[in-house]
Amino acid sequence: MKKSAKLIWPYLRIVLSIALLWLAVRNIDWETLSRSEITVEPGWFALALCTILGANGLAAFRWGWIMRSLDLRRPWLEVFGLYLSGGLINQGLPSTIGGDSYRAIEASRQGAPGASHLPSLSTELHDPIDLNKATPRLRLSFVAVVLDRLLGLTGNIMLGALGLILGGSVIAPWAESVGWMLLAATVGGAITSVCLLSLRPARHVLLGILDRLGMAGALSALQTTLGWPLIVPQLALATFIHVLTVASLGLCLRGFGPWVPFEALMIGLPALSVLMILPISISGWGLRETTLSAVLALWGIPSGITVLASVSFGVICLVICLPGAIFLFRRGKQGRAALRH
Numbered sequence: 001m002k003k004s005a006k007l008i009w010p011y012l013r014i015v016l017s018i019a020l021l022w023l024a025v026r027n028i029d030w031e032t033l034s035r036s037e038i039t040v041e042p043g044w045f046a047l048a049l050c051t052i053l054g055a056n057g058l059a060a061f062r063w064g065w066i067m068r069s070l071d072l073r074r075p076w077l078e079v080f081g082l083y084l085s086g087g088l089i090n091q092g093l094p095s096t097i098g099g100d101s102y103r104a105i106e107a108s109r110q111g112a113p114g115a116s117h118l119p120s121l122s123t124e125l126h127d128p129i130d131l132n133k134a135t136p137r138l139r140l141s142f143v144a145v146v147l148d149r150l151l152g153l154t155g156n157i158m159l160g161a162l163g164l165i166l167g168g169s170v171i172a173p174w175a176e177s178v179g180w181m182l183l184a185a186t187v188g189g190a191i192t193s194v195c196l197l198s199l200r201p202a203r204h205v206l207l208g209i210l211d212r213l214g215m216a217g218a219l220s221a222l223q224t225t226l227g228w229p230l231i232v233p234q235l236a237l238a239t240f241i242h243v244l245t246v247a248s249l250g251l252c253l254r255g256f257g258p259w260v261p262f263e264a265l266m267i268g269l270p271a272l273s274v275l276m277i278l279p280i281s282i283s284g285w286g287l288r289e290t291t292l293s294a295v296l297a298l299w300g301i302p303s304g305i306t307v308l309a310s311v312s313f314g315v316i317c318l319v320i321c322l323p324g325a326i327f328l329f330r331r332g333k334q335g336r337a338a339l340r341h
Helices: 002-025 030-035 042-069 076-090 099-109 121-126 136-170 175-198 200-212 218-226 231-255 262-275 287-299 303-321 324-340
Strands: none
Touching: 002 287, 002 303, 042 076, 042 136, 042 218, 042 231, 042 303, 076 099, 076 303, 076 324, 099 121, 099 136, 121 324, 136 175, 136 218, 136 231, 136 262, 175 200, 175 218, 175 231, 200 218, 218 231, 231 262, 231 303, 262 287, 287 303
C-alpha cells in the first residue's frame, strides 16, 4: 500500500498543480486583458533567462564547495550538470525520489570505488533509500545536500524578511515587525551556530553525535557552511542567489509591461519558496501563480499579467534545467552498460 502511494503521488501532484493553476486563472477577465494592449518585449525574457542561469550556476558552485569540504571532489561542470539533473527531476519527471536525493546519490558514487557497478536509471529513481544501510560516503553526500538546502532556505528567509521590512506596510501594519523578527531570528541562529562550532566542548559533543551516526567527517562541512568566518560569505551568497531569482521574475513581469516594486517580489517569491516545501504541486506550478497573484494584487498588478509572467518564469526555469537531460541520458547509458557486464 505504501509503495503504491509513492508511485501514485507524483501523478496526484500533477493534478493538484493543474487545479491550482485553474484557480489562478478562473477569475481573470481575459477579454479586458486583451483590450489593454499588452506589449510583449522578448528582450526582457532573454535577460530573465540569463539571470536565472546565473542563480543556478552559483547554487551549483555552493553545493560543490560544500562537497569539496567532505572530499567529494568533482569538476564544476559535472557538479553543475548534476544540479540541473536534480532540478529537471523536480520539474515533474516520474520518480519516487526527489531531485535532491538523486544528486546526493550520484555525487557520492562518482569517483568512488565500485562506481562502475551501476543500477539502471529507472531503478535508481524508484528504489527507496535506507540511510541506515548507506555507506559513509553516501551519508556525507546527503549531508552536503541538506546543508546546501539549509543555506538556500536561510537566504530565502533573509530576503523575505528584508522585503517585509521595506514593503510590509502594504500588506498589514504588523508585517514590518514580522520582518524584523524573522531577520533577528535568522541572524540569531547564525550566531548560535558559530558559537557552537567555535566552543571546544560543544564541538566535541557534536563530533561524538556525528561519529555515532557514522558521519564524523561531516564536521568539516558544518565548519564550511556555519562556522566562522565562512558563514558570512555563505549567507551573502545564499541571499544573492535569491536576489537573482527574484530579479528574473521581475524581468518576466517587465516583459509584459509593468515595473513591479522589488520589495513586492522580495515578499512574494520567498513566501512561495516556503510554501513549496509542502509537496502539493510539481515544482510550484499552480501554487506559484495563485500565491503571486494574491501578493502582487496588493501593489495593483493585474492578476492576468501576474499569471502570464509567472508561467513565463516557470517555463524559463524548466528550460534552464533541460541540459540536465544530457547527464540523465549519459547516466542511463552507463547503467545499461554496467548491467550488460
